[in-house]
Amino acid sequence: xxxxxxxxxxxxxxxxxxxxxxxxxxxxxxxxxxxxxxxxxxxxxxxxxxxxxxxxxxxxxxxxxxxxxxxxxxxxxxxxxxxxxxxxxxxxxxxxxxxxxxxxxxxxxxxxxxxxxxxxxxxxxxxxxxxxxxxxxxxxxxxxxxxxxxxxxxxxxxxxxxxxxxxxxxxxxxxxxxxxxxxxxxxxxxxxxxxxxxxxxxxxxxxxxxxxxxxxxxxxxxxxxxxxxxxxxxxxxxxxxxxxxxxxxxxxxxxxxxxxxxxxxxxxxxxxxxxxxxxxxxxxxx
DNA sequence: AACATTGACAACCGCGTATTA
DNA sequence: GTAATACGCGGTTGTCAATGT
Numbered sequence: 001x002x003x004x005x006x007x008x009x010x011x012x013x014x015x016x017x018x019x020x021x022x023x024x025x026x027x028x029x030x031x032x033x034x035x036x037x038x039x040x041x042x043x044x045x046x047x048x049x050x051x052x053x054x055x056x057x058x059x060x061x062x063x064x065x066x067x068x069x070x071x072x073x074x075x076x077x078x079x080x081x082x083x084x085x086x087x088x089x090x091x092x093x094x095x096x097x098x099x100x101x102x103x104x105x106x107x108x109x110x111x112x113x114x115x116x117x118x119x120x121x122x123x124x125x126x127x128x129x130x131x132x133x134x135x136x137x138x139x140x141x142x143x144x145x146x147x148x149x150x151x152x153x154x155x156x157x158x159x160x161x162x163x164x165x166x167x168x169x170x171x172x173x174x175x176x177x178x179x180x181x182x183x184x185x186x187x188x189x190x191x192x193x194x195x196x197x198x199x200x201x202x203x204x205x206x207x208x209x210x211x212x213x214x215x216x217x218x219x220x221x222x223x224x225x226x227x228x229x230x231x232x233x234x235x236x237x238x239x240x241x242x243x244x245x246x247x248x249x250x251x252x253x254x255x256x257x258x259x260x261x262x263x264x265x266x267x268x269x270x271x272x273x274x275x276x277x278x279x280x281x282x283x284x285x286x
Numbered sequence: 287a288a289c290a291t292t293g294a295c296a297a298c299c300g301c302g303t304a305t306t307a
Numbered sequence: 308g309t310a311a312t313a314c315g316c317g318g319t320t321g322t323c324a325a326t327g328t
Binding site: 014015016017050052053056057060061103104107108111112 | 295
């Protein structure tokens with residue numbers, strides 16, 4: 001027994017959207033907003049489409065502020081680095097590139113960027129913890145009832161944790177709390193510095209790979225320490241990623257004019273800068 | 287000119303997760 | 308506490324225009 005389809009397929013239109021449909025959807029969302037429920041939206045808006053289809057059309061094509069121009073080399077670089085760290089978590093990657101959607105980036109990656117990188121002999125490697133997650137996901141058997149039960153248990157725990165975080169009124173407290181939760185990672189800057197120190201014997205090539213030099217034997221013998229450092233850095237990035245997913249942290253400081261007079265602005269700027277510093281300084285080692 | 291191939295991107299599908307009844 | 312429902316994500320497919328033969 002499979003899951004019920006998200007909507008009845010009978011009488012619903014599929015395929016490319018017409019201008020009229022786009023207009024109906026845009027007008028409806030302009031009047032009532034996005035939060036009215038996608039499932040009921042098509043009926044209310046007078047569309048013969050599945051709610052899912054409406055959401056996709058809005059998010060990927062009609063939503064204001066989307067950047068539909070060609071990808072710049074800076075964006076390419078950022079996508080590669082984020083992919084190396086996060087794997088194919090396109091929505092997370094898109095969240096760091098204003099104006100781009102997950103679908104955009106995914107398509108661009110699959111059709112152009114990956115080929116370009118392969119041609120340069122520069123195929124990115126995903127950080128090992130992301131690779132592990134991927135394997136686990138693939139191996140996971142499809143037993144929905146058991147999983148549902150397990151999920152509900154896990155949901156409960158997550159909800160409790162979430163409530164705990166929401167109760168915190170001060171973002172600074174939240175940052176401090178989350179950092180404290182990470183063992184041996186109290187000082188991000190120090191960790192970056194330590195990490196860089198460990199890699200002083202390595203040099204980044206133009207193609208993004210790293211190569212050992214005169215102290216390669218030290219590098220080799222400290223493999224475990226290096227792994228631990230990478231894991232620590234990666235854990236930090238995950239914590240920061242969680243923080244940056246907070247609405248207040250969504251875009252870079254220069255894009256957040258409303259934060260300019262906000263007491264949290266400096267904190268945001270620091271977290272954001274440190275996040276990207278970590279991405280840039282460590283992605284080639286993952 | 288006709289057909290085949292390729293590339294880009296829009297859209298669909300199934301699944302996992304979050305929320306609600 | 309549980310099952311049903313809704314949402315969002317990532318993988319995949321479909322479509323169409325551009326290019327090659």
